[in-house]
Amino acid sequence: MLQYLIILLDDKSVSYCHYELPSDVSREESLMPLDTLRAGIVFAMKENLNIQFVYPEQALSAEYAEVIESIDHTKIKPEAQAKEADVLVLAEWKKQIPDDVEGATCIIRASRKELQENLEQVKDLLGKVMRLNVVLTDIEAFKDEDVAGYQSLLEALSDLLIDQFKIGRMVQLNLLTDRLLLTQMNNCGAGDTTLSLAPNGKFYLCPAFYYDDPEQDVGNLKDGLNIKNRQLMRLDHAPICRHCDAYQCKRCIWMNCRLTLDANTPSHQQCVVAHVGRNASRNLLKKMAEQGIHMSDTHEIKEINYLDPFNNYKKWK
Secondary structure (H helix, E strand, C coil), rough: CCCCCECCCECCCCCCCCCCCCCCCCCCEEECCCCHHHHHHHHHHHHHHHEEEECCCCCCHHHHHHHHCCCCEEEEEEECCCCCCCCEEEEECCCCHHHHCCCCCEEEEHHHHHHHHHHHHHHHHHHHEEEEEEEEHHHHHHHHHHHHHHHHHHHHHHHHHHHHHHHCCCCEEEEEHHHHHCCCCCCCCCCCCCCEEEECCCEECCCHHHHHHCCCCCCECEEEEEECCCHHHHHCCCCCCHHHHCCCCCHHHHHHHCCCEEEEEHHHHHHEEEEHHHHHHHHHHHHHHHHHCCCCCCCCCCCEEEEEEEHHHHCCC
């Protein structure tokens, strides 16, 4: 059941997830027309959807701001438009940490190597924000021989969290703390609970499909939605994921389509990355217990002997 509508206010709206903006996104008229914006808001109201506006770097006019403020919403913004952002995407975090991120929810997009090389900057961020979401940009390139290195990286990030916990700052880092609090899947939900509206007035399962190919739409504001085989977006139709307890995994259907050609079947890379993270969360919970640190609503994470749930399929009942 749909719950959220993501509205891309511009073709150059900031990326807050795995996808990159195409290098050829340079259209002169890239801003969503006001009539389309108004129609998108009306659609969300009729469908009782929560709106998330995704902003570009350039400032919007007062007329756009007036329309946006006509409905409750969440603002996802780049650094250049940080004022009043609910979620702030940091592009220059490796060079400098903005002063106005204190207490905010921030997103950084980074490869594993970039995180490893910039742990001091991550440490500074964890000391300022209340929640930091790290979007890994190199999952597709993950290999089995990378497991040890990723485990080491998560161990280092875990130590940074423990340092914050010791001084009473229960900051959240999605790669490690999300799994502590979850008892069921908390996936992205693209095409199931979440839908995206692009500046061209068409709907997409998520922004990544729009930037990959604008012809991959699933309907438009005029004719309505047309999501084929919609049940295949749901967890209960996912043959692997419904048996999995890496609840923090985003189960990215865009990446699924790229790597397995099946929206509802994740790649080996995604599963291994998610399970290395799951196990790192389990180790973090142990560290917290040893240090006498308590976080409300945490749950036991059982030990497992696999990193890809498909290797455990004989136990599925």
